[in-house]
Amino acid sequence: MTIRLVKIIFAVVVLAGLVWTFELRKTAPSYSSNNISCGGSVCNVVLIVNDTLSSRHLGLYGYSRATSPFIDQYFGQGVVFKAASANVPWTLPSFASFFTSNFPHQINFENYSDKLSDKFLTFPEVLRSGGVETAGVFVTGINNGIFSRFDVGNRLGYEDPFTFAAAEDWLLRRQFSQKPFFLMIHNRIVHDPYDPPTEYRSLFGAPAPYPGSVTDSQIVKANEQGLEPGERQRFIRQYDQEIRYVDDLTKGFFAAIPEEVLKKTIFILTSDHGEGFGEHRRYSHANSLYGEVLDVPLLIRGPSLTSRVVSQPVSLIDLAPTIVDIFGLPRPASFRGHSLLPLVNGETLPEETVRTELAYKIWPDTGFETLTPAIRTTPLKERGYVALRRGDWKLIRNPDLKLELYNLRSDPLETVNLIEHRGDLSAADSTVVDSLIEGVAP
Numbered sequence: 086m087t088i089r090l091v092k093i094i095f096a097v098v099v100l101a102g103l104v105w106t107f108e109l110r111k112t113a114p115s116y117s118s119n120n121i122s123c124g125g126s127v128c129n130v131v132l133i134v135n136d137t138l139s140s141r142h143l144g145l146y147g148y149s150r151a152t153s154p155f156i157d158q159y160f161g162q163g164v165v166f167k168a169a170s171a172n173v174p175w176t177l178p179s180f181a182s183f184f185t186s187n188f189p190h191q192i193n194f195e196n197y198s199d200k201l202s203d204k205f206l207t208f209p210e211v212l213r214s215g216g217v218e219t220a221g222v223f224v225t226g227i228n229n230g231i232f233s234r235f236d237v238g239n240r241l242g243y244e245d246p247f248t249f250a251a252a253e254d255w256l257l258r259r260q261f262s263q264k265p266f267f268l269m270i271h272n273r274i275v276h277d278p279y280d281p282p283t284e285y286r287s288l289f290g291a292p293a294p295y296p297g298s299v300t301d302s303q304i305v306k307a308n309e310q311g312l313e314p315g316e317r318q319r320f321i322r323q324y325d326q327e328i329r330y331v332d333d334l335t336k337g338f339f340a341a342i343p344e345e346v347l348k349k350t351i352f353i354l355t356s357d358h359g360e361g362f363g364e365h366r367r368y369s370h371a372n373s374l375y376g377e378v379l380d381v382p383l384l385i386r387g388p389s390l391t392s393r394v395v396s397q398p399v400s401l402i403d404l405a406p407t408i409v410d411i412f413g414l415p416r417p418a419s420f421r422g423h424s425l426l427p428l429v430n431g432e433t434l435p436e437e438t439v440r441t442e443l444a445y446k447i448w449p450d451t452g453f454e455t456l457t458p459a460i461r462t463t464p465l466k467e468r469g470y471v472a473l474r475r476g477d478w479k480l481i482r483n484p485d486l487k488l489e490l491y492n493l494r495s496d497p498l499e500t501v502n503l504i505e506h507r508g509d510l511s512a513a514d515s516t517v518v519d520s521l522i523e524g525v526a527p
């Protein structure tokens with residue numbers, strides 16, 4: 086062996102060592118002071134997003150029907166955020182908003198055709214650059230520049246109900262992986278049409294025979310003409326039957342997860358928005374800013390977490406900072422929300438004013454008959470169609486600029502508009518309400 090050859094081999098070994106060291110640095114997330122760990126190591130995170138799942142229809146949130154026995158039992162032993170809200174009640178902007186921890190108007194995301202610009206940083210990208218392996222299992226056909234931000238995302242798109250099976254498969258292959266991972270599962274099973282599988286169609290006192298699917302066109306008609314009480318009950322019942330189906334799929338998913346993964350993983354369950362059943366004349370979602378379309382479950386369970394209920398209002402804009410924090414990574418400056426880990430750990434956070442907003446362009450014929458064409462085409466941030474919630478108070482500024490004020494403690498279903506009675510409020514309440522009025526100004 087010549088001296089030259091020895092030198093070459095030495096150089097290759099040194100170079101390989103440097104690359105190995107660099108890779109280790111790249112893939113080893115630093116630990117933060119968040120007190121969350123799984124057996125002394127950084128935890129993995131699995132996020133389940135059940136599209137269109139209103140928290141008002143889950144037992145953990147007080148619903149009377151047994152729609153969610155597994156979710157109630159499993160996540161009831163974790164941290165339950167009782168007052169969690171979507172920031173916009175429609176799928177694409179809601180995902181774009183919580184992926185970037187920005188509001189839809191800040192990222193110009195209001196229409197079906199909008200695409201999330203590459204210039205907006207999403208949390209999967211933050212995780213990737215911090216050495217976390219990321220995967221998204223989502224329903225085929227939905228992307229808009231949002232779901233392509235994972236290491237594996239596009240290739241894992243599936244049709245319902247196979248999203249859970251695909252996630253299971255991915256998890257099984259990661260059970261001995263040393264690299265921390267993040268997995269998101271997105272399914273649209275409870276989204277309309279409400280057409281539960283055969284074995285769920287007799288639940289909750291359903292009459293036989295099965296009257297058939299609640300279709301998109303039936304929902305459009307309900308928005309235009311209202312519904313007879315019996316027909317409204319059918320809509321709700323079939324939606325609830327689908328929730329029970331998702332609950333069973335969730336149960337099966339957890340049963341298949343190896344113990345090795347369970348003890349190193351934090352599970353988060355939420356939704357992108359809720360669903361309306363005529364509470365304020367409207368059906369489906371994306372057409373109002375009332376609680377039925379905004380209240381979402383936010384449930385967190387992990388091996389080191391203490392069971393507790395958090396009643397402080399929070400919103401999905403806080404989800405990305407929370408996930409990034411679980412991995413011990415710093416919150417990017419572009420994120421508008423804040424990590425919820427202090428609340429998860431039983432500590433306090435300053436009270437948040439929860440902001441929700443809605444692009445109206447997509448549903449021009451639903452609800453607001455008084456809208457002028459000029460208002461319809463005005464950009465969202467100028468139109469001021471927003472709602473703010475702080476403590477017990479919620480203020481909605483409609484697209485026609487009318488205000489609605491509700492006290493959610495005494496009137497959680499938002500039935501009595503107190504805006505004309507705000508002169509009767511205590512000084513403390515007036516201060517909060519005045520700040521909300523100032524906050525919704527276009």
Ligand SMILES: [Zn+2]
Pocket residue numbers: 136137175176177357358
């Ligand atoms: Zn959705």
